[in-house]
Amino acid sequence: MRYHAPASFEDASRIAASATGVTRFLAGGTDVLVQLRAGMVIPDDLIDLKKIPGVSDIVKNGDGGWTIGVAVPGIRLGADSALVADWPGVVEGMELVGSTQVQGRATLTGNLCNGSPAADSVPGLVAAGATVSVTGPEGSRTIPVEEIPTGPGKTSLKPGEVATAINLPPRGEHGGDAYLRFIPRTEMDIAVVGCAVNLKLDGDTITEARVVLGAVAPTVVLVPEAAAAIVGTTLDDAALAALDAAARAACNPISDKRGTVEFRIDVAGVLARRAARIAYDRAKGAKA
Numbered sequence: 001m002r003y004h005a006p007a008s009f010e011d012a013s014r015i016a017a018s019a020t021g022v023t024r025f026l027a028g029g030t031d032v033l034v035q036l037r038a039g040m041v042i043p044d045d046l047i048d049l050k051k052i053p054g055v056s057d058i059v060k061n062g063d064g065g066w067t068i069g070v071a072v073p074g075i076r077l078g079a080d081s082a083l084v085a086d087w088p089g090v091v092e093g094m095e096l097v098g099s100t101q102v103q104g105r106a107t108l109t110g111n112l113c114n115g116s117p118a119a120d121s122v123p124g125l126v127a128a129g130a131t132v133s134v135t136g137p138e139g140s141r142t143i144p145v146e147e148i149p150t151g152p153g154k155t156s157l158k159p160g161e162v163a164t165a166i167n168l169p170p171r172g173e174h175g176g177d178a179y180l181r182f183i184p185r186t187e188m189d190i191a192v193v194g195c196a197v198n199l200k201l202d203g204d205t206i207t208e209a210r211v212v213l214g215a216v217a218p219t220v221v222l223v224p225e226a227a228a229a230i231v232g233t234t235l236d237d238a239a240l241a242a243l244d245a246a247a248r249a250a251c252n253p254i255s256d257k258r259g260t261v262e263f264r265i266d267v268a269g270v271l272a273r274r275a276a277r278i279a280y281d282r283a284k285g286a287k288a
């Protein structure tokens with residue numbers, strides 16, 4: 001195995017583009033190193049991104065949006081009170097990843113690029129409308145987070161492409177988001193279902209929403225029908241029932257040891273209701 005520690009994303013991309021065997025980028029390593037030690041994936045080229053300037057930075061931009069470096073661990077997100085105030089749902093998704101030890105290393109970017117349909121931070125990012133900056137042999141581009149995962153363990157990143165940052169839009173006024181997951185244990189488990197809701201209010205009325213489900217399909221699912229069920233409402237009982245139905249209808253899960261198809265579909269509706277309620281209350285000023 002060849003270990004590389006490039007000083008720029010361009011160099012990281014060049015190394016990855018010219019590699020012919022199995023290549024992995026090393027962010028926190030909580031997926032890569034576990035797979036390596038278990039002998040599941042032994043990279044020929046391991047490209048450590050942590051020596052690249054800026055990768056550990058959390059930056060609030062002039063327009064109110066956020067740029068989060070690809071090596072920022074979950075624990076730093078939770079410690080940033082301004083970020084938590086703007087995007088509590090994004091942060092709580094990442095904070096559910098693993099244990100205190102895992103939190104000290106695991107990153108949003110690694111969680112996304114690992115390609116797990118159950119990745120806990122991804123629904124919140126998609127609900128927020130986050131984008132990913134990418135550099136590759138053909139230059140740089142910015143893509144919506146939902147376009148990165150294409151199936152279990154798979155992404156749309158082309159050979160030689162490396163994610164360079166996660167971008168969150170400006171929070172703006174009267175908005176709130178939330179992420180909930182169901183796991184059989186109280187912690188350290190993989191989501192059976194996850195749901196993120198992000199919404200904006202005008203007075204008591206929802207004017208915009210994004211509803212995203214995790215672990216109920218090969219990738220996270222953005223559900224416009226679920227958003228449509230609550231936009232224009234005050235999240236009354238009828239709206240919550242319509243949201244529940246739309247979330248259930250969007251599910252295409254598998255049965256496994258954590259839950260059956262039927263159970264996952266039921267839980268998706270329940271979590272959508274609960275996450276929407278929390279997001280709504282946060283948009284009204286409730287603190288995370």
Ligand SMILES: Cc1cc2nc3c(=O)[nH]c(=O)nc-3n(C[C@H](O)[C@H](O)[C@H](O)COP(=O)(O)OP(=O)(O)OC[C@H]3O[C@@H](n4cnc5c(N)ncnc54)[C@H](O)[C@@H]3O)c2cc1C
Nearest residue numbers: 025027028029030031032098106107110111113119120163
């Ligand atoms: C004990 C334990 C518990 C866990 N619990 C959870 C959990 O509850 N929920 C959950 O979602 N996950 C969980 N995980 C999985 C893991 O911690 C997360 O997926 C984590 O966010 C991965 O981030 P990382 O920085 O460690 O990624 P890494 O292991 O460094 O990388 C992961 C993947 O992303 C790719 N990658 C990394 N950076 C880039 C980049 N900049 N550009 C392109 N590709 C890149 C790598 O090539 C690799 O394929 C757990 C893991 C462990 C070991």
